[in-house]
Amino acid sequence: MTRKITVFAVVTLLLTVAALYSAMTGSIRVGFGELVQGLFSGSNEQVQIIKDLRFPRILVSMLTGAALGVSGALLQAVMKNPLAEPGIMGISSGAGVVSLAIITIFPVLYFWAPLFSVLGGALACYLVYSLSWRSGLNPLRLILVGIAINATFSGLGQSFNYRGSYAVTSVNQAVSSIFTMKTWEDVYILGLFGGIGLLLALALGSWCNMLAFQDETARNLGLSVTKVRLIISAVAVLLASVATAIGGLILFAGLLVPHIGRLLIGSNYKLLIPFSAIGGALLILSADTIGRTVLAPAEIPASIIMAVVGGPFLIFMLRRSDKLRR
Known part of the structure; x- marks a missing residue:
């Protein structure tokens, strides 16, 4: 237990450091003392710019990562498969297509786009x-x-490039996952719907653990397997869909984080789900910060950073899965 507490403490500390570093680094650079003083006094114009533009970006990237990490963990529990991940399985691209369609056709429904x-x-x-x-x-x-499903929905999403400049902007943001120009409204939307999903996920740890047994064993323990799978899948889809609607299409976060969590703290979902939230937030925030700073003033989308890291990891997981079947 001491080791698990240490893991949580270290990951939480790394997330805090990454958030502070991201806030202080960029086209406008400030020191830690200047940042804190400016936030309390409200008299520092540079800090106010950071508060209005950079803080929403940081929070959106963290919430997106938390939602995707937990969604991946839930899907892996439902399908008993460590390769299940919302991006790879097309859930994120399916959610993105509908979200883009709603935003493009009915812009006034932007706040409700995550639900659609x-x-x-x-x-x-x-x-x-x-x-x-x-x-x-x-x-x-x-x-x-x-x-195949991901490619189909991605193609449908790209078709919005031919429906006018507003749609082109929406498509590019959803596909590239650049968190530039995210606003506090985006934070509120993602915080509301994503927060509901995360709270529900935390309550599902026991069910996820029971799904690790054979279906007949789980039924003998009093678990309605089909009903539980539907509920957990619904929460996983909610988290992945909301993250995609606001943060864009990002692959592999739901694959990497739960796997790392199992190596560090084990397969108990009561611990794995909160770890996936913290670890996912750290992963996407780090990817966005690296993409924003490494070639400044140009930016590399977080989705590209994740593809470079996640692609080889998926190959490793497939080879490992093949060896286990043998």
């Missing part, structure tokens, strides 16, 4: 699950079907 995006995410999840099932979920088949 859940419908797209749920559709993608159903398609992947049903098309992958053949007396069980084969990891390779799951990935292949997910890639």
